[in-house]
Amino acid sequence: MKKTISKSEAKKQVEEFFNEIKNKPPHKIKKIKRLAMAYNLPLKEKRKLFCKKCLNPYKAPRIRIKNKMKFVECGNCGGISRWRL
Ligand SMILES: [Zn+2]
Known part of the structure; x- marks a missing residue:
């Protein structure tokens, strides 16, 4: 199943992820990095x-x-x- 989400949706996911980044395993970080890149979201700070x-x-x-x-x-x-x- 291929899930397509809007850019604002992706941004929200990335924001929420980074709010709790301290509890995240490396493979999830890799995934969210890929998501951010796919949607052209700058991670900056x-x-x-x-x-x-x-x-x-x-x-x-x-x-x-x-x-x-x-x-x-x-x-x-x-x-x-x-x-x-
Ligand atoms: Zn390290």
């Missing part, structure tokens, strides 16, 4: 809520700030993400 390496939501990440860059270390895989402040 939401991308900072999970590790792009292992796709686990950040639970207790180690955060360091240096040279106007924010370094977030994933507590799961140790992958480091850098964000410009």
Whole structure:
């Protein structure tokens, strides 16, 4: 069964998902990322809520700030993400 939903519907799903991202497993995050991409929804700040390496939501990440860059270390895989402040 192929389900087609409207863009606003997809957006709602993505928003709701990210409200509870801390309880989500990586494969769900992968799925919602694909949904967002399929509907051309920018994730923007939401991308900072999970590790792009292992796709686990950040639970207790180690955060360091240096040279106007924010370094977030994933507590799961140790992958480091850098964000410009
Ligand atoms: Zn990770």
